[in-house]
Amino acid sequence: MTISAPDDPRIGLTPIGSMPQVVELEEGLVRILAPNASPMTLDGTNTYLVFGANGAAYLVDPGPADSAHFGRIAAEVESRALEPRGVVLTHHHIDHSESAHHFSREWSVPILAGALEDPGSPAILVEDGDSIEVDGQRLTAMHTPGHTADHLCFMLPSRWALTGDHVLGRGTSVVAYPDGDLESYLQSLLHLESSGPRGMYPGHGPELSEETAGDVLDYYISHRMYRISQVLEAFSDVRSSVADAVRVIYGNSIPPGLFFAAELSTRAAVAMLVQRGYLQMAGDDDHYVRAGAGLQKLLDELVADRRRPV
Numbered sequence: 399m400t401i402s403a404p405d406d407p408r409i410g411l412t413p414i415g416s417m418p419q420v421v422e423l424e425e426g427l428v429r430i431l432a433p434n435a436s437p438m439t440l441d442g443t444n445t446y447l448v449f450g451a452n453g454a455a456y457l458v459d460p461g462p463a464d465s466a467h468f469g470r471i472a473a474e475v476e477s478r479a480l481e482p483r484g485v486v487l488t489h490h491h492i493d494h495s496e497s498a499h500h501f502s503r504e505w506s507v508p509i510l511a512g513a514l515e516d517p518g519s520p521a522i523l524v525e526d527g528d529s530i531e532v533d534g535q536r537l538t539a540m541h542t543p544g545h546t547a548d549h550l551c552f553m554l555p556s557r558w559a560l561t562g563d564h565v566l567g568r569g570t571s572v573v574a575y576p577d578g579d580l581e582s583y584l585q586s587l588l589h590l591e592s593s594g595p596r597g598m599y600p601g602h603g604p605e606l607s608e609e610t611a612g613d614v615l616d617y618y619i620s621h622r623m624y625r626i627s628q629v630l631e632a633f634s635d636v637r638s639s640v641a642d643a644v645r646v647i648y649g650n651s652i653p654p655g656l657f658f659a660a661e662l663s664t665r666a667a668v669a670m671l672v673q674r675g676y677l678q679m680a681g682d683d684d685h686y687v688r689a690g691a692g693l694q695k696l697l698d699e700l701v702a703d704r705r706r707p708v
């Protein structure tokens with residue numbers, strides 16, 4: 399029994415490198431693309447300015463400390479006569495948060511985030527369901543742990559969601575052990591899916607339109623189930639290591655620079671499979687063998703999770 403790889407519904411939509419540097423996506427929302435493109439950050443980090451009719455504004459995921467990026471953000475704030483009220487983070491990863499303290503100091507505003515691990519600026523903890531209001535525009539937080547434990551998505555009044563690294567504009571998100579947790583990640587995908595976003599503004603890559611948003615969420619869930627089943631199938635009754643499993647699953651299809659990420663994401667699947675009783679440790683924490691029920695039961699379990707209301 400095996401399942402096949404699902405098809406990515408976004409193939410060919412927006413070629414990499416073709417995103418505009420600055421674009422107004424809807425009333426009260428501007429996206430500024432940071433110049434930090436890489437295999438991990440795709441086109442670069444998406445920084446968003448969310449603002450109300452009265453000019454009050456929040457900067458979401460300020461991105462890397464880069465003077466050209468700072469210049470573009472300042473130009474938008476100035477030309478639109480915005481009054482920054484805070485810096486909001488979807489999660490603590492450096493490609494999103496590096497310049498948070500810079501803007502916090504420059505504008506004398508707090509940092510709003512799902513975890514406050516790095517004091518040094520005034521900070522406000524954001525929890526599931528919290529709303530950040532500006533006149534006519536609003537960010538409603540949804541705690542979506544998985545990519546990181548502190549990850550937040552934000553729903554706008556337009557019912558489009560800012561998704562950070564929970565859902566990306568291209569490719570799939572890395573859920574890397576140990577901060578990444580696959581069990582939580584799957585639940586958070588179901589949480590976002592059940593909130594019914596009309597479209598998504600990701601932390602990297604182009605926006606996901608009303609035509610594709612539902613299909614992309616479906617693809618993300620199917621892709622993750624496919625990867626989990628691959629990880630289970632890469633192990634047998636004979637003990638093997640996580641690195642062996644990575645080679646079985648990915649073969650030569652990944653660039654050597656991304657092997658590390660593939661290993662950490664495989665490790666996250668292993669942790670979930672151990673937790674659910676499908677794998678057990680064999681001797682040390684790098685080797686595992688199959689335990690208990692097989693793939694069919696796992697797939698049945700995952701499908702049942704999906705049918706349960708979140």
Ligand SMILES: [Zn+2]
Nearest residue numbers: 491493563601
């Ligand atoms: Zn990122």
